Amino acid sequence: MAAKENTKKVVNALIKTIKNKKLYGEKSQAVDKFLEESYEILVDFLRKFGPLSIIISENNLIIQDEIVYSDDNKITSLPLYLYRNGIRSITFLEDISKNELSRFLSIISTHDLSGESSLLDDLWEENFDNILYYIIDRPLKDYSWVLEGNTNLTADNLYIQPINVEYNLDENLSELIQKIKGPVTTSPPAVLNELMEEERENSLLHTLFSLMSLEKKMDRAIEIVRVLKSYTDNAIKEGNINVIYKISNRLMEENNDEFKEYKEYFNEIIESTLSDEALSLYTTCILENTSKERTHKCLNLLLKGERRATPFAEKILAFSDDPEVLHGVKEMLQSIGKHHPEIVIHLLNPAKIKNFKIALEIIEYLKDPSFLPHLEKYVEEPKLTKLVLKPLFSILPREKLFNYIDSPNDYLRLQAYRYIKNLENEDEMNYFLNKVRSKDFYSLYPEEQENILRILSTMHSYEVIDTFNSILKKFTFNKYIIAIKRKLIYYLAKINTEDAWKTINKYKKSRKLKNTVREVLRKYGKK
């Protein structure tokens, strides 16, 4: 009794999925949901009650003599449709997989009615392991009259005589046969690996391009390119990323002299792969991020859209938090931004902070000074200063960097110091020496003082050593200045000239500095 009650539930769930597949196609999330549900209900039933068999009559689905589903609509009735296609019963076995059920329901719901194949052919081709069905097939026409007169024999006077070519050979034949015979195999050859789905796609493309190269008549060749175009359009419609990816790459490869007559037609196909429909497909694919390989292909395809791809990339940025996806989009925009800086500027909108940050990373990568004015306007905005400075300094001309060293904004000034790794000429050296020599030097922030001295230490000049010495010899109990003096000992050691060591040695006996001096002497192997 419990089994009977549950059968209705199973059948209704299956019918719901079929109807939805018919209505929304294969790619809809709603269909996935229905499939998931019906699979769970079916498997639960099979687990509890064993195989489920359904009889199909003209208008009904029947289980154990009870009608569990009925529909007498001549156009939409599922039982009638199955019945007309010859299906009389279906049995689901316990080990059915979701994929198997999905393929089965897809064939039933989306079977091609154009006459390309019958429902039976489609089901038979799939060779389901856990779905059995009983079908009445339409008989073939009988043309055997054609053969009448082709034989004067009758089966009644034909007799079977066993032979054995393996063990009882004539000598002459034996030798010949040994030459002919190949090795006996127990398993099929490995060549079958090539029959992967991917190879199928390669095969079609390969054939179409082969035909293009063989065909001398332009009008026919163009017809072949049109087939390629409709193949592409179909792949976009069906969301077959692999095919689109292959076509797109192949067209780029083949855009050479051999196919120069087709350039215009190839461009038309390329345009198809960059249509809004296609770009939207790639976007969904990236957002779904079902596999690394697929997402990578979609990113590559989207990239080819260049400027047109930017709004789609923005959509991805808005909806995805997946670090890998975001990284992929950033790389894609980097690539587009090289030739179209305006798309980066467009992203540089603080209202959309995710886009803003990615734009900054792209600017830092591209190092294009044309972005400068677009960044500078955010430098003084407290919330953005920190974000903007690194990319800004990476594209800032050196002379402009020195402007920031004179900035009244402490944070900007310090960051500018940090960004300067070394001095490039005497003017720069004098600029910093003047700062040290100025009476205001000791009123600067210790970190600022330290940075100035660090920068100076990159110039191995006597003037720098002499200036450092003048600080070292200054008598003080100020612990900050003492700390600076110790740093100077290190900087001098780094300068590592004879004059620098002479200066260091002068402070061997200084109470505050002798330990530091001893340490650098040891470190640099000086006595």
Add this chain to the structure above:
Amino acid sequence: MVKNENLIIYLSSSLRTALFFEKESKTFKTHTHRLYNIIQQLLHEENDDITIDINNNYLFINNERVEISLEIMGVYRILVNDLSLRGIGKIIFRQGLLEEELKNFAFIVGRSKPLYTNTFDGIFEKIREEGISNITIGELEEFESVKEAKETSLRKEAIKNFLNGIFYLKESAYNTILGTSVKLGQAKKIIRGFIDLITEDEDFIIGLTTIKNIGSYTLNHSVNVSILSIAMGLKLNLQRKDVIELGIAGLFHDIGKIEIPETIIDKPGPLTPTEYSEIKKHPHLGVEKLILIKHMQNIPAFAIRGILEHHIDYDGSGYPPLNIETPSLFARIIRVVDTYDAMTTPRVYQDARSPFEAIQFISQNKEKKFDPKIVDRFIELVGIFPPGTIVEIDTGEVGIVYNRNTVILIGKQSKKINVEKLGRKIQRVLTPEEAGLDPSSVFIALGLKS
């Protein structure tokens, strides 16, 4: 009652799965595991052995006729058919049955060739060799009559399928010339028929390829190439959908010839270079035709590539000039079977070679013209003396090879001769002219038997 039905379902599915999956595959093991559980439950409930009997196409379990619901009528018929055609009339599962025994048993039965006189003996022997002690089988009493009836109906079906292939191609050729659609639906149905028939009676279907020049050379030859390609696809364990495509490739491999004047195709003498260059266009003209026909929506990719490359040798030479290292798998298969069938067909410009000579030629040209692995599998398929080879055996009689184990003699009772266990020795191979015999007449006679 339900358990009996489940026993039928899983015994049937285990035997069928054995056909397509290896013994250690998950799919096969899952089905036999289910079967094992059901048998164990029945053994436990009955506290006795479980005996399945077949009598007059009905199944009996422990002497009680199984009342079958309409839902599993199809599976029931398939099981009765599968067991009967192997000569099995009784199966006894004993207490103490091991799962491994059941798995080996299902595999042996599922993989055995139906419709052979010695199939039952072979299964019996293998069960003994495998040490399966808790399953016993008994021979179907009416096997000979079941076998004969089944063979007759299969052969009729095969002839039907064969001729439908020719008529379908003829219609497709007209449609192609007219530029209207070539519907693959009918082709798929015919090819599906061939696949089913090859699975049940491979020898006869291959024997049918001895029929030549019905309709026209190209039509008949194309159906033959399709049959042999399908048989190769099955031998190579290809998936069903790929075997269908291979069959399509075989059917349409010469469709490009409809664009070449018949005066060139059927020219009795040698071809001029211009004529030959016309002939060489047929692979790509054929593929173009197929893909440019408006309604050919889902282009079978492997098939069209196979057609395009079917005259390219294994070493890359041949035509059309495509500069490829190795032709595709389908092309390599068609290259072998196309050559075989063309060589064994009489043409206006050449006599037919014997199947044995064709095999010799193909074997001698391994590596250069033909993929050696495909050649080896092809020889495994048709044998050294392929069906239709006319041979003289050591009794001095002339017969036609039916399969690797039997020849067919005309007008003499076989039982009187069939005394030697090892069978007769082949003395020499004859041409149809020498023998005054058309090998196809034997297969046609068998197929037309009423």
